[in-house]
Amino acid sequence: MPNNLVVRVNASSPALQEGLRAIATELELPGEFPAEVTAAAEQAAAGVVLPELDRTDLPFITIDPEGSMDLDQAVHIVSAGSGFVVHFAIADVAAFVEPGDPVDLEAHRRGETLYGAGSRIPLHPPALSEGAASLLPDQVRPALLWTIELDEAGTTTKVHVERARVRSTARWSYVDAQKALDDGSAGEVLQLLREVGRLREKQEIDRGGISLPLPEQEVDEVDGGFELVFRQQLPVEQWNAQISLLTGIGAASLMVGAKVGILRTLPPADPRDVSRLRRVAKGLRVDWPSDMDYPEFIRSLDPSRSQHQAMVVACTRLLRGSGYAAFDGELPEQTRHSAIAAEYAHVTAPLRRLGDRYAGEVCLAICAGTPVPDWVRQALPGLPKELQDSARRAGAYERAVLDLLEAAVLADRVGEEFDGVVTSVRDDEPRQGVVVLAEVGVEAPVSSERPLPLGEDVKARLETADVAARKVAFTLA
Known part of the structure; x- marks a missing residue:
């Protein structure tokens, strides 16, 4: 989250x-x-x-x-x-x-x-x-x-x-x-x-x-x-x-x-994390010039735009x-x-x-x-x-608390499809990752039968929204 x-x-x-x-x-x-x-x-x-x-x-x-x-x-x-x-x-x-x-x-x-x-x-x-x-x-x-x-x-x-x-x-x-x-x-x-x-x-x-x-x-x-x-x-x-x-x-x-x-x-930020973020930016079609360092890039983001919002969330990795x-x-x-x-x-x-x-x-x-x-x-x-x-x-x-609230927001929408952007893919399992759904302001796990398309627009189907378990999960439609 x-x-x-x-x-x-x-x-x-x-x-x-x-x-x-x-x-x-x-x-x-x-x-x-x-x-x-x-x-x-x-x-x-x-x-x-x-x-x-x-x-x-x-x-x-x-x-x-x-x-x-x-x-x-x-x-x-x-x-x-x-x-x-x-x-x-x-x-x-x-x-x-x-x-x-x-x-x-x-x-x-x-x-x-x-x-x-x-x-x-x-x-x-x-x-x-x-x-x-x-x-x-x-x-x-x-x-x-x-x-x-x-x-x-x-x-x-x-x-x-x-x-x-x-x-x-x-x-x-x-x-x-x-x-x-x-x-x-x-x-x-x-x-x-x-x-x-x-x-x-x-x-x-x-x-x-x-x-x-x-x-x-x-x-x-x-x-x-x-x-x-x-x-x-x-x-x-x-x-x-x-x-x-x-x-x-x-x-x-x-x-x-x-x-x-x-x-x-x-x-300082791990150079590997910076390199990964450059790949995410490319997938999200957010321009990141090669001569621009990451502090300047972060300042250029506009979180009111869904793709930039996803990029901002991804950048939190640099602050761990x-x-x-x-x-x-x-x-x-x-x-x-x-x-x-x-x-x-x-x-x-x-x-x-x-x-x-x-x-x-x-x-x-x-x-x-x-x-x-x-x-x-x-x-x-x-x-x-x-x-x-x-x-x-x-x-x-x-x-x-965020997991609970997101499950509550989506509890009556299981089976619906949402427009989203895949913001990360697991290195050890490319069929699992994270999708951001700007329409409902949710970032959640997503899986697919094939490797997830990092940074691409997708249709994500809500499979689970369990309030008691505080779990939300999507699959690619």
Whole structure:
């Protein structure tokens, strides 16, 4: 299945709910928070001590999916001479969670927030993640305040982080923020987000980075059945993501310079995978000039076109092998993230990812010129495995939910034929592979009595759509 996040599900059928319960059981997903964890979170929320530094004068805004309550990030940007100053406030989870307390131990058990089918399994109890620690509008909150200075080209010239009390003045959805930018009603911060976001996108291109334009999937229940569609990302989502990337790159530079911390890494793409993708592109009739490298090729794809959409999904193969590298005194062999084309760290989503809290504390110490806290140093050696295990579970959950939803979408269409494109063929069995069906937004296994025609348009007959087994399978018509 393509690794797309299901961002909206308006469906409540018994079969779907039973399928979700089965997934939770199979993957041994966390359920409700134990009473002692909830109680500890509520006590922490009531007794939080705000930082001395007061930056509530900065009119921060948040930009998130509609209805989000776990708001990790708030942004403020100003022009400074010919350049810019980006203020990025990140929820201060450590202001509420003590090492070894019930909330901390439960967070280590969970690893990260899991998303799927319109619901989520949070990393922290709602009293924190949707309440006292969330950067909700018109609320004074403790935060890790990143201040990043940029020149006129968007190049970072200075990075600093410190604890401060902040206040968000507005909560924007992506849709509303994009509408305001398009109709000219956006305020200064949104306008500067667009300007800086575009500069950072150019910076990404110049350093050889890539952002796969993967469409997100949405599911609606219509007349007793399901409809699965792709939703393209809005430009403001990509500009907002660039601020997060900017901060993660800045955090990594601090940690690498101090030789202590934890990085998110990705090895370079395997040349064999690049060669395979060139064959897929040829089969899909997507032009890939021989002198064009794969980052430039990926940027040229338009996922609103079905053949390009299939190509984007195929390109995810190049981004396999991501991991974490913790270090204290000696840099690891692999420090770079090849897709970002820079050293990079997760620091901007501590409400949703365990490792961000630790990386944030390292950066705070570096900028303050103080020792990294013992509880952070002691945890560093074991964090990469913890975080990798939770990432694998999140990926398995997401894939299982997508399999379930695709089976539900097609459950009443067994025997029908669909237009599709064969996007991959097994090396060891050329009669089996994968077909993408743009009409219903599904990528599924396909088989044939003869070798599959890689990259060709085909008629695929739906043979199986088993919701309980979460299985969909096609044969060539």
